[in-house]
Amino acid sequence: MGSKYLPRSVKVVSNKIESADTFSIVLDWKIKHDPGQFVQISIPGIGExxxxxxxxxxKHIQLTIRKVGNVTNSLSKLKKGDRVFVRGPxxxxxxxxxxxxxxVIFIGGGCGVAPLKGGIEYLExxxxxxxxxxxxxxxxxPGDILFEDKHDDWKKDFHLFVSVDKLPSKTCYSGNVGFITELVENQxxxxxxxxxxMCGPPIMMEKTIEILKKKGIKEDQIYVSSERLMYCAFGLCCHCMIEGKLTCLDGPVFKLSEVKNF
Ligand SMILES: Cc1cc2nc3c(=O)[nH]c(=O)nc-3n(C[C@H](O)[C@H](O)[C@H](O)COP(=O)(O)OP(=O)(O)OC[C@H]3O[C@@H](n4cnc5c(N)ncnc54)[C@H](O)[C@@H]3O)c2cc1C
Structure with missing residues (x-):
């Protein structure tokens, strides 16, 4: 048990490469959580x-992480049996x-598909x-596609649309090429x-919102995820404030009618 404000040491069950810059770690941590919540993960001497x-x-928690800096690069080196500190959710x-x-419509771009996956598993x-x-x-x-091994299962229960922005030369890929926004528009x-x-790069979310609005979908039907930089994660530092709301407490999932500058 213990407090959700205190980091605890948990064991790494596996670390899988998902793409050139993204990996998924599974942690031996049985913790009650809602899809879309987040944790703070840290390595002593490196950061959180x-x-x-x-x-x-x-049974466990999976985190899918893009290597962008110190903490995420260090996390990518974790091996089965290593220990790491976590607090939350x-x-x-x-x-x-x-x-x-x-x-329900889930729309994800790049690493933004990771938090949606928790919601998708809830719906399954x-x-x-x-x-x-x-x-x-x-x-x-195509090399950036995440969770491709889940696609067949997802297709059984849901309408799945996958797209890649561009095809590098000499790539063998028979799927859709073009922005995902185009597939949303054509449906x-x-x-x-x-x-x-929705979760993804702000430009993708902005374009998708325009398209959804043209289809008659209202702001209070749309939820966006914000990844504002934060430190404490429980409402003290206020680093993650957007329009008077805290990403760590009120978000990271916000109704679009409540927050505009996600
Ligand atoms: C609620 C929440 C959920 C998140 N979920 C995920 C997730 O599931 N998978 C994942 O890969 N990442 C996620 N992120 C982003 C992740 O926290 C950052 O990429 C990470 O903190 C970078 O740490 P670092 O030490 O590796 O990089 P740093 O050395 O701190 O930063 C590398 C570069 O990225 C920039 N940067 C770092 N964090 C952010 C940020 N939040 N927004 C914009 N720029 C940033 C820095 O300014 C710098 O330019 C999430 C962020 C939030 C707030």
Missing amino acids: APISIASYSK YGSGYPLEEVKGKD KYRKHFGEVFLFVGYRS KFTAKNKVVF
């Missing part, structure tokens, strides 16, 4: 980083209980409580009874 939970399981995630009965578990489910996931190139769905959860 907020990372979203990319799974929905009672923090924040308010996807309100999936509240939206039972609705059609409680599939019959939801209407139609659409998953739109976009990546820079014929009505706004009625829909709820949208």
Whole structure:
């Protein structure tokens, strides 16, 4: 048990390379959490980083991490059996209980698909409580695609759309090429009874929001994830404040009608 404010040492169960710059670690940590929440993970002497939970399981926690700096590069070197410090979970995630009965649309770009995966696994578990489910996931190139081994399972339960921005020369890939926004635009769905959860680069989210609005989807049907820099993660440092709200407490998942500059 223990306090969610204190780091605890947990064992690494596995570390898998997902793409050239992204890896997934599974931690031996049985902790109650909501899809879309995040944890603070740290290595003594290196530092701490907020990372979203990319799974929905009672047995473990999966984190999918892009190597961008000191902490994330050090985390990428963890091996099975190593120990790492974690605290949390923090924040308010996807309100999936509240939206039972609705059609759900997940739209993710790059590493932003990681937090959505926790929500997707929740929907797989409680599939019959939801209407139609659409998953739109976009990546820079075929080599950047995350969780490809899950696609067949996802296709059984959901409408899955995958796209890559461009095809490097001599790449063998038969999937869709173009921005994921184009696939969202081309899909014929009505706004009625829909709820949208989005996570990805701000430019992708902004373009997608324009498209969704043209389809009649209102701001209070759209949830966006914010990855504002933060330190404490429990509302003390206020580093992650957006428009009077704290990403660590009120977010990282916000209704678009409540926060504009995510
Ligand atoms: C709620 C939340 C959830 C997150 N979930 C994930 C996740 O699931 N997977 C994942 O890979 N990353 C996630 N991130 C981002 C992750 O926390 C940062 O990439 C990490 O802190 C970088 O630490 P570092 O020491 O490796 O890099 P640093 O050396 O600290 O930074 C490297 C570069 O990235 C920039 N940078 C670092 N963090 C951020 C940020 N949050 N926003 C914009 N620029 C930043 C720095 O300014 C610098 O230019 C999340 C962030 C938040 C706030």
